[in-house]
Amino acid sequence: QMLNDPIEMLGDQVQEFQKAKSGMLRSRELLSLRSEIENGREDQLPEGPLGLEFKQVNFSYNEDKPVLQNINFAIKPGERLGIIGRTGSGKSSLSRVLLRLYNLDSGTIRVGGKDITELTLPALYRRVGMVTQDVQLFDGTLRDNLTLFNQDVSDQIIKETTDRLGLSHWIESQPAGLDTHLKAGGSSLSAGEAQLFALTRVFLTEPSLVILDEPSSRLDAATESMLQSAIDQLMKQCTGIIIAHRLATLEKVDQIMVLGDGKVLEFGARKALASDPASHYARLLITGREEELA
Numbered sequence: 192q193m194l195n196d197p198i199e200m201l202g203d204q205v206q207e208f209q210k211a212k213s214g215m216l217r218s219r220e221l222l223s224l225r226s227e228i229e230n231g232r233e234d235q236l237p238e239g240p241l242g243l244e245f246k247q248v249n250f251s252y253n254e255d256k257p258v259l260q261n262i263n264f265a266i267k268p269g270e271r272l273g274i275i276g277r278t279g280s281g282k283s284s285l286s287r288v289l290l291r292l293y294n295l296d297s298g299t300i301r302v303g304g305k306d307i308t309e310l311t312l313p314a315l316y317r318r319v320g321m322v323t324q325d326v327q328l329f330d331g332t333l334r335d336n337l338t339l340f341n342q343d344v345s346d347q348i349i350k351e352t353t354d355r356l357g358l359s360h361w362i363e364s365q366p367a368g369l370d371t372h373l374k375a376g377g378s379s380l381s382a383g384e385a386q387l388f389a390l391t392r393v394f395l396t397e398p399s400l401v402i403l404d405e406p407s408s409r410l411d412a413a414t415e416s417m418l419q420s421a422i423d424q425l426m427k428q429c430t431g432i433i434i435a436h437r438l439a440t441l442e443k444v445d446q447i448m449v450l451g452d453g454k455v456l457e458f459g460a461r462k463a464l465a466s467d468p469a470s471h472y473a474r475l476l477i478t479g480r481e482e483e484l485a
């Protein structure tokens with residue numbers, strides 16, 4: 192027995208070493224990966240709301256299928272652009288290349304007059320915020336999830352923002368308020384709550400350019416109007432791009448872009464397009480067929 196026990200222990204140790212070895216190999220593989228997205232050098236963007244310009248932008252995920260083709264447009268600082276188009280027309284892809292989640296095939300994107308490939312990634316992310324169609328939650332408290340673990344944001348500021356956006360009632364109804372623990376994934380939030388949550392999160396970073404990718408699913412009327420007022424609040428202080436699935440969201444935008452199969456079918460001031468009966472937007476208004484936006 193005295194011999195057997197230590198030998199068994201040695202056997203266990205060998206197993207542990209084997210696990211450590213394979214873990215080490217995998218970590219090394221991961222650490223040796225280099226991102227294709229290269230950091231630029233420029234660290235400064237102009238103060239205040241940022242303008243945006245796309246110039247001959249082409250992009251594809253796979254070589255065989257172009258997703259964005261020759262996209263050209265510009266919006267001035269403080270303006271709001273509404274983007275509409277059918278499912279798969281490239282709306283979300285447009286926001287992804289703007290945030291440098293992918294490299295372009297060709298063309299340039301300028302934010303605040305600067306080519307985004309010349310900017311450092313933190314400089315871009317500090318000023319440009321995005322609300323995606325599906326909201327990601329991290330394993331942590333409600334507070335951590337709202338501030339994205341930024342300790343500098345005080346509870347006072349969180350309270351003010353959630354009051355303004357209409358989320359504070361929901362936070363107060365949670366068992367431990369801001370200290371409530373959330374599970375990763377997001378199953379504990381309804382679709383409307385998740386959107387309010389994501390808006391608050393972006394709001395707290397005080398962005399100068401915001402991209403809002405609306406969820407395509409239907410929300411109830413009360414939640415919709417709450418979301419709408421939250422969006423209005425957010426957009427007051429920055430340039431905004433709203434990828435819209437509801438006509439109501441488009442009522443307050445300055446410019447409208449209609450995307451189809453990765454191309455710009457129509458771009459212009461909302462008022463002009465609304466009064467031109469031949470435009471896509473005017474036809475949409477007349478028929479009220481929101482499903483064409485989905």
Ligand SMILES: Nc1ncnc2c1ncn2[C@@H]1O[C@H](COP(=O)(O)OP(=O)(O)OP(=O)(O)O)[C@@H](O)[C@H]1O
Nearest residue numbers: 252253258276277278279280281282283284285485
């Ligand atoms: N990660 C990816 N890899 C490969 N192809 C993709 C990827 N994401 C999107 N696509 C393709 O790119 C095209 C545009 O997709 P995108 O998500 O931009 O559409 P969308 O206009 O946002 O649609 P929706 O209104 O449904 O949100 C689609 O044909 C889609 O299949």
Ligand SMILES: [Mg+2]
Nearest residue numbers: 282283324404
């Ligand atoms: Mg999309």
